[in-house]
Amino acid sequence: xxxxxxxxxxxxxxxxxxxxxxxxxxxxxxxxxxxxxxxxxxxxxxxxxxxxxxxxxxxxxxxxxxxxxxxxxxxxxxxxxxxxxxxxxxxxxxxxxxxxxxxxxxxxxxxxxxxxxxxxxxxxxxxxxxxxxxxxxxxxxxxxxxxxxxxxxxxxxxxxxxxxxxxxxxxxxxxxxxxxxxxxxxxxxxxxxxxxxxxxxxxxxxxxxxxxxxxxxxxxxxxxxxxxxxxxxxxxxxxxxxxxxxxxxxxxxxxxxxxxxxxxxxxxxxxxxxxxxxxxxxxxxxxxxxxxxxxxxxxxxxxxxxxxxxxxxxxxxxxxxxxxxxxxxxxxxxxxxxxxxxxxxxxxxxxxxxxxxxxxxxxxx
Numbered sequence: 001x002x003x004x005x006x007x008x009x010x011x012x013x014x015x016x017x018x019x020x021x022x023x024x025x026x027x028x029x030x031x032x033x034x035x036x037x038x039x040x041x042x043x044x045x046x047x048x049x050x051x052x053x054x055x056x057x058x059x060x061x062x063x064x065x066x067x068x069x070x071x072x073x074x075x076x077x078x079x080x081x082x083x084x085x086x087x088x089x090x091x092x093x094x095x096x097x098x099x100x101x102x103x104x105x106x107x108x109x110x111x112x113x114x115x116x117x118x119x120x121x122x123x124x125x126x127x128x129x130x131x132x133x134x135x136x137x138x139x140x141x142x143x144x145x146x147x148x149x150x151x152x153x154x155x156x157x158x159x160x161x162x163x164x165x166x167x168x169x170x171x172x173x174x175x176x177x178x179x180x181x182x183x184x185x186x187x188x189x190x191x192x193x194x195x196x197x198x199x200x201x202x203x204x205x206x207x208x209x210x211x212x213x214x215x216x217x218x219x220x221x222x223x224x225x226x227x228x229x230x231x232x233x234x235x236x237x238x239x240x241x242x243x244x245x246x247x248x249x250x251x252x253x254x255x256x257x258x259x260x261x262x263x264x265x266x267x268x269x270x271x272x273x274x275x276x277x278x279x280x281x282x283x284x285x286x287x288x289x290x291x292x293x294x295x296x297x298x299x300x301x302x303x304x305x306x307x308x309x310x311x312x313x314x315x316x317x318x319x320x321x322x323x324x325x326x327x328x329x330x331x332x333x334x335x336x337x338x339x340x341x342x343x344x345x346x347x348x349x350x351x352x353x354x355x356x357x358x359x360x361x362x363x364x365x
Contacts (some may be wrong), residue, residue, distance in 0.1 A: 014330055016245050019233045023053065028327035030244045030316035038318055039240045043251065046236065048194040049228050052187045056225045059179045060218040066171040173216075180216040188224070198224055245331050246338065247305025248316040254302045261298030268292045272357035279364035289354045296349045300342050308339035 017027045022036050029035060041047040187196050188203055202223045209215040243250075249257075268291035275285045301307050310316070314332055315323045326332040 016241055016330070017328075019229070019237045022237075023057075023229075029324050030248065030318075030326055031241070031328055031331055035244055035318065036237075036240055039243060040232075040236060042319065043243065044236045044239065048187065048196050049232060049236075051194065052183070052196055053225060053228050053232070055183050055187070056218070056221045059176075059183060059221070062171060062179055063176055063216075063218050066173070066176055069171055176216040177214075180210055180220065183221065184210050196228070198227060202227060243305065244316065245334065248311045248326070248335055249301070249305055249307050250317050250320055252320045253307075253317060254305055257298040257302040261295045261302060264291045264295030264298060268295055268353075276357065276360060276362050277364065279362035281362075282358050285358045285362075286354075288357055289350065292353045293346065293350045296353070297342075297346045300345055300349075304338060304342050306335060306338045306342055308343050311335045311339040 017031050021027050022031060022033055025033055027033075037047065037050060040050045184206065186193055188198065188206060189195070206220055206224060209220045268288055271291060272285070272288045275288065307317075310323060311326075314326045316326050316335070318324050326335065
């Protein structure tokens with residue numbers, strides 16, 4: 001299972017980022033999560049896979065919030081624990097978090113899942129021991145009613161989870177169930193609204209856990225989440241790095257430059273031959289430098305996907321004619337080097353073509 005990468009200072013990362021760093025927001029534009037989302041939507045045409053991964057991550061955040069809230073609730077409802085000292089309270093919290101089958105090497109996600117699988121029975125026993133008419137599963141404001149968005153502009157936790165941290169906003173167990181069912185019916189079932197392709201074995205296992213076993217813990221989606229992560233890492237992420245780390249224009253801009261470059265080169269060659277065969281003086285033929293420069297520059301920009309006019313000042317194109325500042329230090333240095341290379345090649349090629357058509361002897365036909 002993909003884990004959160006260790007944060008690394010931006011100035012010390014003299015390399016291209018990994019997919020994990022992008023997904024867990026350890027990078028800056030133009031290789032940030034928002035850029036990857038746009039790339040998956042506009043160029044890869046498979047944004048549903050990224051949305052699935054983000055929704056499963058948000059489901060994990062929702063489960064963590066539910067467990068933390070339930071732990072706080074148990075401490076508040078048993079004030080005698082506070083009198084026993086912080087050591088005892090801490091031990092109770094650890095026992096709650098690791099309820100159910102566990103090992104010493106369990107990850108936080110596995111502990112949350114283990115706790116959620118045993119939560120229903122433990123809450124029932126706790127209510128019986130209370131002897132009161134109050135229920136810990138009393139009606140609460142629904143988390144799923146809160147606006148939750150997949151936009152990578154947001155924090156790593158759902159917007160509803162952020163709102164739920166304040167008093168008066170709680171997460172019910174039914175909200176976890178609704179979240180799991182929503183993911184199943186949105187992405188996984190055949191014919192669903194945004195169906196993604198998964199191995200049949202993984203799909204059957206998830207469907208059985210949710211619909212028959214009633215599970216809603218994060219481990220239900222582990223196999224599918226890992227499969228989607230590996231698919232994006234293998235099929236989409238290399239193209240994303242090529243487009244955003246090695247270039248700063250989008251395909252529509254590249255196509256526009258290709259068309260403009262071809263037109264300018266046709267005009268430059270046509271003008272150069274006309275001036276030669278009409279025996280114009282070399283001082284007049286010097287003007288062919290202008291169309292040659294524009295044409296060669298446009299074609300090299302399209303070939304290298306680097307626009308020096310915007311790359312050197314530190315800007316990259318998100319969508320057609322929409323620019324944002326390059327904030328990743330290593331990427332900015334890399335793009336500046338490539339931009340200077342484009343300018344160098346432009347000067348060399350234009351100089352060669354211009355000398356050829358300026359100094360060749362003219363002959364009037």
